[in-house]
Amino acid sequence: MLYGSIEAGGTKFVCAVGDENFNVVDQTQFPTTTPDETLARTIKYFKKFDHIDAFGIASFGPIDVNRDSETYGWIIKTPKQGWSNIDFLGKMKENFDVPMYWTTDVNGSAYGEYIKARENDEKIKSVAYVTIGTGIGMGAVINGDFLGVTGTPEFGHIRLKRHRDDLDFPGTCPWHGDCLEGLASGPTFEARNGVRGEDTPIADPTWEIVSYYIAQAVVSLTVTFRPNKIVLGGGVCTPEVLGKVRAYFTLLFNNYLNVGSLEQYITRPEIPHNGSATFGDFVLAQKAIDEQK
Missing domain, CATH: 3.30.420.40 (ATPase, nucleotide binding domain)
Known part of the structure; x- marks a missing residue:
């Protein structure tokens, strides 16, 4: 079992892969530039692995988390230049047919x-x-x-x-x-x-x-x-x-x-090295799997 974590910040993206015990087995980070460039880099990173069973994605926003909304999974009106009305989750689903949990970075x-x-x-x-x-x-x-x-x-x-x-x-x-x-x-x-x-x-x-x-x-x-x-x-x-x-x-x-x-x-956060979101994303990835059962 491998879980993918995307901590999508307005300054940088932190991407990680975790094992069945939610331990980090690999991690990378890179600056948040344009949506096309940043999401392409994110997808390329996770494509290196034979499989990812589920993702937890925690993004800067505001984002649409209403599952009944036509823009669910989007970064909507945001002060981050160039990132308003971006179908973040849709782009990920085009490349990975696995369960995904979508929420805010602070969640x-x-x-x-x-x-x-x-x-x-x-x-x-x-x-x-x-x-x-x-x-x-x-x-x-x-x-x-x-x-x-x-x-x-x-x-x-x-x-x-x-x-x-x-x-x-x-x-x-x-x-x-x-x-x-x-x-x-x-x-x-x-x-x-x-x-x-x-x-x-x-x-x-x-x-x-x-x-x-x-x-x-x-x-x-x-x-x-x-x-x-x-x-x-x-x-x-x-x-x-x-x-x-x-x-x-x-x-x-x-x-x-x-x-x-x-x-x-x-x-202060109990999880060291700014790891709260990564650990949380791994657990939310498993939650996404459970919700589809």
Whole structure:
């Protein structure tokens, strides 16, 4: 049994093949260029193998995940230049006649972390995964199923209370300005100060502002979804930032509900080396097989 994983990001594609135990046996990555070039490179990679039994495909978006829709499997209206209205899944099915699970990139990561959490504690029934990088997205798994049916959550665009030292910053979101993504994603650092986030010292006040916004997002998830665990991934949420987020969450939430230990409730990804989506995709590939039985 061999599973194919495609983590299709706006910056790069990570393609991998896994065995029956969901272990990586081969992997590659390459930049996301034009749709024709990038998908051709993806197909060529998987053609090297004698067979792939199923695929888990987790893509940047927005994408159409409604199986009753005429554009199911498409990347639809996206800010990634040249990638709007691309029939991603259709192109894969032209070349591989096997089951395929199609979902968002952050859902793939959420599923990987959900399965790993279940392996460690079978009492865990739900996990929310928030990726905080170039953009902000959220995937949530409840008893093995994703939150969202006709579409996927656009959690990065929730509204926030502004930090008192950040009132003059208009935000970077082209649609909403100062939504969560417009205030706390990676590009907001350079937009505020002319310095990229990775080059901004942790003592810089901007990190306090961004951590305050991320903590508000965690509060919103807590009161609306009540997950067993919230995982914060992406380049912005370093271990130092995670500590700040927990502190702000404690301040803002004020012990309104019992969420248990914050070290277990608000965490970084458990799967190392950015492997959450790849592992999740392998499991979703098996899920695609099971759904066709």
